[in-house]
Amino acid sequence: MTDDMTARLALPLLSAGQAQKEMSHNEALALLDLFVQPVVLAVGIDTPPATPAAGQCWIVGAAPTGVWAGHAQHLAGWTEGGWRFCIPKMGMRAWNLADADEALFDGSGWSVGILRGARLEIQGVQVVAVQQSAIAAPSGGTIADAEAREAISAILAALHTHGLIAA
Structure with missing residues (x-):
């Protein structure tokens, strides 16, 4: 963790004497809105949509192109300020609208619709x-x-x- 962001979701932190604190605060709220209990339109998409709407999210595929390049397996969300990305952590879940099922990140990739448990x-x-x-x-x-x-x-x-x- 750096001194200016949280460890898990990389949310921007306010610092003492910081000018325009509302910028960091608003960015943190935008990231929380996208990536806490996320709902994605699809999983494993490599090409960013041409006309996303604010608040829409996707799980990026293994070989992303365009502005998603370098963000394989990340959650990608569109805001009025552009794309925001979240690096998934093991155990992170997202509701996948395309399959009406849950996607789970196991530390190396996303799986959809697999129920895990002992009983x-x-x-x-x-x-x-x-x-x-x-x-x-x-x-x-x-x-x-x-x-x-x-x-x-x-x-x-x-x-x-x-x-x-x-x-």
């Missing part, structure tokens, strides 16, 4: 946890019960489809 609870009840080992499909036996086998096979197929057990 899923709904109203305090665990419904999904770590994937269990495979279950063998029914076959053979001395008494053939086609309906039971069909039902068990359908259950196994559903569990496989949902990723709850290995195939």
